[in-house]
Amino acid sequence: MDFTGERYIPGLGGSIALEHEHRYRFCLDLVKGRRVLDIACGEGFGSAMMAGQADRVWGVDIDRHAVAHASASYKRDNLRYLVGSCAGIPLPDASVDVVVSFETIEHHDEHDAMMDEIRRVLRPGGVLVISSPDKRTYSDERAFRNEFHVKELYAEEFAALLKSRFPHVTMFGQRIVYGSALLLQDGPGEIRSYGIDQTTPVSGLPAPLFNLAIASDDPSWATLVQGGILEDTVYRSEAIIERTVLGERNADQLRLELDTQARKAKADISDAIRKLADVSREKGALVAQRDQTTIRIRDLEAEVDNLRRAFYGSTFLRRLAFHRRGKPRGWLRKLLLADKQGTPRNATRRILFKKNGRVRPIFAPWYAPYMAATQAADVGGPRVDYVDFLRQRIATGDLALAQTVHIVTTQHTEFVGEAFAAALSKTRLTVTRGTELPASFDHDLYIIVAPQMFATLPPPGKLIVVQMEQVRASRWVDDAYMARMHASLAVLDYSRDNIGALTERGLPFRQMYFVPIRPLRRAEPQNTxxxxxxxxxxxxxxxRRGRYITALREKLNLRVESDTFGPALRDILDRTKIVANIHFYENALLETTRLGEAISHGTFVVSEDAADQKDHADSYDGMVDFVPRNEVDAFVDRVQAALAAWKAPVDVPADEGFRGMTFHVLRALHGIGVLSLDELQDACTGMALPSDRLILALPEQVDRYDFALRNALPGAVPFHGLRQLDGWRGCASSYKFMATQALADDLPHLVVYEEDATFESGADKRLTAIETHLDARDDWDIFSGLLSDLHADARITAIRSAEGEEFLELDSVMGMVFGIYSRRGLALLAGFEFEGTDTARHTIDRYLETRRPRTLTVWPPLAGHDEGLDSTLWPVSNAAAVQMINDSVARLGEKRAAMRRQLGLDRPGAVAKSA
Known part of the structure; x- marks a missing residue:
């Protein structure tokens, strides 16, 4: 590992070596035969040292590279290195006897959380050995600031923090000294310290640079350690004196050399001044020459303008280039345009357009139709409200009756078009593909990938765009680009980060759909x-790509293709073992299109990790090796390792079910009214729910989705809910879809909770107990973890105690923040049909209420509801629902109290029973 200036690496020598090595030796007697945690173990040498004495040692560090290095460097049967943090130690409660933490606490400000976590993993009576610099002597008195430190502590603050958790704290001091050691050779004795200019000693070590503490509930631990001296194998003091004398001898010689060099430098400076004068004169001549050239260029430009005016003004030449009505003749149109849709050729673009990008007046009447689509959606022009636009489009019935879809891509995104076509293969839609727009827009729908690459686009009522840029970094994403996004039925995007950025730029949330790009499993076998x-x-x-390519070429047979597309690229990929994926931008998003395309041809990929890496966890296991960004040498090493390990093409997995691309493409077409719910369900035949615990969430709502991930219960997996213009309809469709799928998967029950559900500590254990009890019963339909709108006439029919929970049986259900559904409950959900648009009567929870399912809940409620988020599933904000939920919970509490009185359950010794 490299030395960063802070983390100690064995072999460095000097003060940092003495300090770090001494601390670990200090506690060797204390760890004998015990279970030890070394938190912030760094390079791992200290954990390995203690493992020679301890029963078992765990070294934990937040840096996964340090953990990987330690695991490879120090191997013992009783030693293990783990990734974790001071506030999140990956060990069970009361699992260690000793916690060691040297020079850690100053690197963060979560001191209380760190102490609480240490107390959690320590067994009763265990001990903490911890060190930290004294802010007074380390920083204040030296006017020194360590850039790696976040919050240093004064000695009294350090002691107070420890004493708030441990009744017995023994303090030691440590610093590097230059002096004479005179120590008792046998028996106990107090260390006394003298200053060189004083004769009165003080006890202990004055003005220590570092404080080290033994903290425990048991005072006997402090008797197991002793202060002492750590010195190198040679006497450093004598070596220093020898070097000082030698240095004085060398100083005279150095002064002579410096005088000689100074005289030479003076001569060199004089020579440089003369040369500078010569260069200055030459510069003057060049400036004069440049001015003459500039004048000549202006004269030539004027001559060109005169020729252009003469050309356009010449009747003969005008008739040669234009028809009488001003339309360019065929040869000129072919010269100017690359296709029939009006895409300008790059080579002749300056003929058609001025420098400011506007069409030259002589071409304007003819080119106007090609610009119409762009002008209609131009920024500042009238823009139809998206919801009104889509609602009107759906009302015509054209979308629901669409039969043909034409996918248009650029050559470098052909793989995306192929993947979209595969995703639609099980629908009623006939799909065609191409890399140029057709002469007329006769298909029912168009999916345009990278729309900024085409001069004209289909009408908004037929257009679905696939946004491929990295929105926060791309030069393409300007106001005109955003106008094209607005003028469409839907915008499909591969990245949630992009969707967040587009939302910030004003694109309606309802218009955007998350569609991950995934590898495509082809029918034909891979080339071996x-x-x-x-x-x-x-x-x-x-x-940045250039740096990587240069480094790869130095050690590997690297092939670079920067302008190869279509069949030629596919042939190359079929012959390739390893693809190197390197970001174009700093802090780039993951290039899922390139990864998907490469893997689809059986190539293994070595890639930099990405800014949105968390969104791709486990998506490329066994197919991609991710390397930290900007670590060029490590990247080259991993490519070499991948090549050495290569034996056969990657086995491309089938579509990932409800996590994969197919479902998300179908989900988007359902959302805009092209596919009915039944068609969507049929097209998803063969997919299985990823878990029996689902979080109903929308990936397009970035903040809410991230909230759900942070608060997910164990085993709970997001299910990307279905969408319609009215959120309550999308919510109902989602529940109906999930229930139908769960019945097909033959699940005994299904847990579903919404993305804004909140949970108290211990909710996971409560849920396990609740599921155990429910699985033992067959007299229930729905379990509600939070009755968010309990009807005033609802009745509690029984109270039972089981698995440490108080179960309430009701004759009504209302609220779907958290639910568990038996097979009969799932059948009720699957049987839901839309019967109207009144949200007071026709939502899915009102539907369930009318079916009077056998409902269970627990007291206190299992789930809560975050009031700081805005609902995307229901027509109210969460804040507006808070009072309703509070009233509902209070109403349930009153009914429970009344039932307990009726059943006599509050009497001593009473047992819960039915009414």
Whole structure:
């Protein structure tokens, strides 16, 4: 590992070596035969040292690279290194006898959380050995600031923090000294310290740079350690004196050399001044030459303008280039345009457009139709409200009756078009593909990938755009680009970060759909005869990519393709073993299109990790090796390792079910009214729910979705809810869809809770107990973890105690923040049909209320409801629902109290029973 300036690496020598090595030796007697945690173990040498004495040692560090290094460098049967933090130690309660933490607490400000976590993992009577610099002597008196430290403590603050958790704290001091050691050779004795200019001693070590404490409930631990001296194998003091004398001898010689060099430097400076004068004169001549050239350029530009005016003003030449009505003749149109849709050719673009991008007046009447679509959606022009636009489009019935979809991609995104076509293969839609827009827009729907690459687009009522840029970094994403996004039925995006950025730029949430790009499993077998070791393909006009490519070429047979597309690229990928994926931008999002395309051809990928890496956890296991960004040498090493390990093409997995691309494409078409719920369900045949605990969440609502992930119960997996313009309809469709799928999967019950549900500590254990009890009964339909709108006439029919919970049986249900559904409850959900638009009568929870399901709940409620988020599933904000929920919980509490009085359950010795 590299030395950062803070983390100690064995072999460095000097003060940092003495300090770190001494601390671990200090506690060796204390750890003998015991279970030890070394928190913030760094490079791992200290954990390994203690493992020679301890029964078992765990070294924990927040840096996964340090953990990987330690695991590879120090191997013992009783030693293990783990990734974790001071406030999140990956060990069970009361699992260790000793916690060691040297020079850790000053690197963060979560001191109380760290102490609480240490107390949690320590067994009763265990001990903490901890050190930290004294802010007074380490920083204040030296006017020194350590850039790696976040919050240093004064000695009294350090002691107070420890004494707030441990009744017995013994303090030691540590610093590097230069002096004479005179120590008792046998028996106990107090250490006394003298200053060189004083004769009165003091006890202990004055003005220590570091404080080290033994903290425990048991005072006997402090008797197991002793202060002492750690010195190198040579006497450092004598070596220092010898070096000082030698240095004085060398100083005279150095002064002579410096005088000689100074005289030489003076001569060099004089020579440089003369040369500077010569350069200045030459510069003057060049400036004069430049001015003359500038004048000549202006004269030539004027001559060109005169020729252009003469050309346009010449009747003969005008008739040669234009028809009488001003339309360019065929040869000129072919010269100017790349296709029939009006895409300008780059080579002749300056003929058609001025420098400011506007069409030259002579071409304007003819080119106007090609610009119409862009002008209609231009920023500042009238923009139809998206909800009104889509509602009107759905009302025509054209979307529900659509039969044909034409997918248009650029050459470099053909793989995306192929993947979309595969996703639609089980629907009624006939799909065609191409890399140019057709002459007329006769298909029912168009999916345009990378729409900014086309001069014209289909009408908004037929258009679905696939947004491929990294929105926060791309040069393409300007106001005109956003206008094109607005002028569509839907915007599909591969990244939740992009969706968040587009939302910030004003694109309606309802218009956007998350569609992950995933590898495509093809029917034909993979080519196993591969002659290309390592391939990079993509744009190379990036300085950071250049660094990687240069480093790869030094050690590997690297092939670079920067302008290869279509069949030629597919042939190359079929012959490639390893693809190197390198970001174009700093802090880039993961290039899922390139990963998906490469893996689809059986190539293994080595990739930098990405800013949105958390969104791709486990998505590429066994297919991609992720390397931390900007670690070029490590990247090259991992490519070499992947090449050495390569034996056969990657086995491309089938679509990932409800996590995969197919479901999300179908989900988007359902959301805009193209596919009915039944068609969606049929197209998803063969997919299985990822868990029997689902979080109903919308990935397009970035903040709410992240909240759900942070608060997820064990085993709970997000299910990306279905969407319609009216949130309550999308919610109902989601529950109906999940219930139908759960019945098909033959699940005994299904847990579903919404993304804004909250849970108190211990909710996971309560849920396990509740599920155990429910599985033992067959007389229930729905369990509600939070009755958010209990009807005033609802009745509690029984109270039972089981599994440490008080179960209430009701004749009514209201609220779907958290629910567990038996197979009969699932059948009720699956049987829901839309019968109207009145949200007071026709929502799915009102439907369940009318069916009077056998309902169970617990007291106190299992779940809560976050009031700081805005609902996307229901037509009210969470804040507006708070009073309703509070009233409902209070109403349930009153009914429970009345039933307990009726059943006599509050009498001593009473047992819960039915009414």
């Amino acid at each position: 005869d591969r002659d290309i070791d390592v391939l990079f393909y993509g744009a190379i006009a990036s300085e």
